[in-house]
Amino acid sequence: MIAVSWGSATERGPRRNNQDALLAEPPVFVVADGMGGHAGGELASAIVVETFRTLVGYGDVPPSAVSELIGQANETILRRADADPTLRGMGTTLVTLVMVKDGDADYWLVANVGDSRLYRFADGELRQLTVDHSFVQELVDSGRIRADEARVHPQRNIVTRVLGSVQPPEAEYWLFAPEPGERYLLCSDGICGELEERDIARLMGGVGDPGLAAAALVGEALRAGGTDNATAIVIDVWDAAPAEPVLEATYEFDPGIDPGDETNPGLRMAHNPLDRLQRTRGAHRVDRTGEVDR
Amino acid sequence: MSDLSYQPGSWYAVVSPRAAVLLDDSVSSSWLQAVWDTCNGNPSLDELIEVVTGGRFVGAPCFGIALADDTGLRVVVRAGVTAMVGESLGAARSVVGGKANTWIEEILDEPQSIRLFRDDAQSPVLTLPLTGGIVFADEVTWTPSEAVVAASGTATSAAPAGKPPTVVPAPIPVAPSTPLARVVRLAPAVPPPPAPPPPPARPARPPTPVSRADDSEWSVWALDEAGGLGSGADGEDDVIEPVELPKRVTVDPRHDPLPLLPEAQPESPYEAPSPSVENAPLVDSAQAGRILKAVDTAVGYLHFSTGQVVPVDRPVVIGRAPSVDRMQRADSARAVKIDNQDGDISRNHVEVRLEDGRVLVVDLGSSNGTVVTIPGRVAQRLAPQEPFLLLPGSIVALSDDVYFRYQVAE
Numbered sequence: 001m002i003a004v005s006w007g008s009a010t011e012r013g014p015r016r017n018n019q020d021a022l023l024a025e026p027p028v029f030v031v032a033d034g035m036g037g038h039a040g041g042e043l044a045s046a047i048v049v050e051t052f053r054t055l056v057g058y059g060d061v062p063p064s065a066v067s068e069l070i071g072q073a074n075e076t077i078l079r080r081a082d083a084d085p086t087l088r089g090m091g092t093t094l095v096t097l098v099m100v101k102d103g104d105a106d107y108w109l110v111a112n113v114g115d116s117r118l119y120r121f122a123d124g125e126l127r128q129l130t131v132d133h134s135f136v137q138e139l140v141d142s143g144r145i146r147a148d149e150a151r152v153h154p155q156r157n158i159v160t161r162v163l164g165s166v167q168p169p170e171a172e173y174w175l176f177a178p179e180p181g182e183r184y185l186l187c188s189d190g191i192c193g194e195l196e197e198r199d200i201a202r203l204m205g206g207v208g209d210p211g212l213a214a215a216a217l218v219g220e221a222l223r224a225g226g227t228d229n230a231t232a233i234v235i236d237v238w239d240a241a242p243a244e245p246v247l248e249a250t251y252e253f254d255p256g257i258d259p260g261d262e263t264n265p266g267l268r269m270a271h272n273p274l275d276r277l278q279r280t281r282g283a284h285r286v287d288r289t290g291e292v293d294r
Numbered sequence: 295m296s297d298l299s300y301q302p303g304s305w306y307a308v309v310s311p312r313a314a315v316l317l318d319d320s321v322s323s324s325w326l327q328a329v330w331d332t333c334n335g336n337p338s339l340d341e342l343i344e345v346v347t348g349g350r351f352v353g354a355p356c357f358g359i360a361l362a363d364d365t366g367l368r369v370v371v372r373a374g375v376t377a378m379v380g381e382s383l384g385a386a387r388s389v390v391g392g393k394a395n396t397w398i399e400e401i402l403d404e405p406q407s408i409r410l411f412r413d414d415a416q417s418p419v420l421t422l423p424l425t426g427g428i429v430f431a432d433e434v435t436w437t438p439s440e441a442v443v444a445a446s447g448t449a450t451s452a453a454p455a456g457k458p459p460t461v462v463p464a465p466i467p468v469a470p471s472t473p474l475a476r477v478v479r480l481a482p483a484v485p486p487p488p489a490p491p492p493p494p495a496r497p498a499r500p501p502t503p504v505s506r507a508d509d510s511e512w513s514v515w516a517l518d519e520a521g522g523l524g525s526g527a528d529g530e531d532d533v534i535e536p537v538e539l540p541k542r543v544t545v546d547p548r549h550d551p552l553p554l555l556p557e558a559q560p561e562s563p564y565e566a567p568s569p570s571v572e573n574a575p576l577v578d579s580a581q582a583g584r585i586l587k588a589v590d591t592a593v594g595y596l597h598f599s600t601g602q603v604v605p606v607d608r609p610v611v612i613g614r615a616p617s618v619d620r621m622q623r624a625d626s627a628r629a630v631k632i633d634n635q636d637g638d639i640s641r642n643h644v645e646v647r648l649e650d651g652r653v654l655v656v657d658l659g660s661s662n663g664t665v666v667t668i669p670g671r672v673a674q675r676l677a678p679q680e681p682f683l684l685l686p687g688s689i690v691a692l693s694d695d696v697y698f699r700y701q702v703a704e
Binding site: 104 | 336602603605615620624627631
């Protein structure tokens with residue numbers, strides 16, 4: 001039996017709106033980072049999330065469904081943009097992790113459009129699984145800049161594939177078997193654009209509860225000077241449902257953070273994670289352990 | 295074409311310029327249709343055998359095949375069928391299927407007539423001429439058409455393979471009680487009955503250079519017990535015993551539509567979502583049902599020693615922790631995870647590919663290698679990354695105790 005537990009967090013940061021949207025309900029996890037003026041960015045990412053909500057609770061998702069939904073979301077965004085001139089040009093990234101069924105076995109299917117990312121953390125190692133569809137990634141691929149220069153490159157915000165484009169975007173897919181003990185992070189560039197990989201790895205490895213890990217990642221990204229919306233979903237894979245509530249798992253927070261700073265969403269949790277998380281519904285959402293019992 | 299004749303009976307004879315096939319009466323009409331279509335293409339022997347047997351040993355009919363291909367004449371007989379060769383050359387001898395679980399093959403150098411008959415045939419009452427088609431027969435005498443013989447030995451055949459010959463048997467000057475009315479007429483305009491799809495009636499494809507062994511290796515086929523295929527003579531022996539696994543990814547075979555929800559469940563998994571954006575009918579819920587349905591278009595199946603059965607409708611990557619990266623579509627490939635305690639199976643161990651209708655198996659550079667056993671032949675270790683034609687019935691071993699068998703779809 002495979003079980004997953006997960007948690008998520010999103011913050012608008014210094015921006016006026018939060019154009020990120022997320023969906024974290026098995027078997028589907030989505031992070032979408034919207035772009036476009038007025039309400040466009042928010043709408044585009046919300047359309048993706050609502051389209052993928054079709055899969056929620058469904059235990060027998062064929063991989064092809066994910067391709068279909070990406071096509072549908074793209075068309076819906078285009079249709080809405082056509083109908084309302086103020087929404088024209090809106091678009092969104094998408095990174096999704098879906099548990100799909102093949103025969104009698106479950107597999108993870110990852111789909112990616114744009115520069116939101118999926119990381120896999122296992123055996124103490126963090127690995128970026130998706131490959132960005134971005135201008136700087138193309139520079140890296142062609143050897144013109146190094147990978148570590150991409151994060152601070154002035155053109156780092158240019159995305160080369162996006163949902164909401166007339167030419168249907170080509171998503172890329174990864175398919176692999178789930179392995180107990182692994183942990184996944186889906187995030188917008190508000191996280192991976194601000195934190196270095198070793199910081200992401202430290203929080204992924206150091207915070208036991210997935211909801212708190214997600215909140216810690218968002219908190220640290222904003223504290224590091226993030227100017228963008230920041231969104232994270234953290235998913236743990238177990239070979240059976242954990243016996244104890246995950247929220248009581250070991251929780252280690254970076255001691256360098258000032259516990260008195262109430263403006264930092266990552267902080268309060270260090271004192272009373274449950275209380276804080278319940279009171280800030282909407283800003284942080286920590287889901288209970290979900291058992292995948294098939 | 296004057297040497298074609300048959301003796302009426304209860305089995306089937308399928309006769310074309312290139313091939314004659316005698317089949318027992320267990321086959322369906324769609325099966326016959328597939329054999330007919332194949333005979334009228336330019337089949338290689340293994341293609342024809344694949345279609346005649348339905349791609350498997352279990353339940354395969356008794357059959358005899360006479361085939362003219364680019365290299366000469368070939369005769370294949372299974373238990374229950376005997377072929378007489380050399381009669382037209384004045385040196386008659388028999389090729390006896392005898393008790394062969396699979397079949398006996400012989401290659402003939404010179405053009406000649408071949409007579410195929412069932413071993414338990416009644417003594418002949420009538421010998422009737424025909425030009426081609428499918429007839430009820432216990433015996434058929436066949437000579438390759440001259441056009442085919444003339445073309446043999448050349449790579450591109452001039453044989454009229456594209457168009458089926460006249461299907462109507464020659465007039466039969468006998469009493470109405472003879473099997474005249476039982477002749478199966480296959481007019482091209484008549485669609486095949488809506489029976490289960492025929493065995494792989496693929497269009498003629500070029501002989502594959504991938505794995506054809508020397509002809510000498512093909513002369514006798516016998517079962518390789520070491521491969522675990524079983525006797526093959528009766529149905530049950532051939533089933534691979536599922537191996538008890540200490541740990542599997544899933545334990546509950548129910549396809550419960552809502553197994554994942556920890557709490558409140560919606561009435562229907564397709565329930566229209568509540569859009570968070572006003573006036574936004576975002577998802578067509580009628581479509582949701584459609585996209586959540588998988589369609590089976592498999593050309594065959596992989597039967598694993600672990601009990602898994604995996605359809606081959608797209609590339610299949612098999613291993614201890616298989617992964618397929620950067621696909622263009624979500625369903626570009628399949629992954630099959632094999633639980634492996636000993637660690638002798640690699641993460642990505644072996645792949646089954648589809649290429650122009652052929653099924654290939656490729657070792658993905660595994661640490662311990664992959665061994666393919668075609669029934670009756672010496673087991674063969676795959677060279678890394680080199681595609682190898684996967685013939686029906688082949689057994690592919692990933693380790694000492696994990697293997698799968700390829701079977702074509704019915």
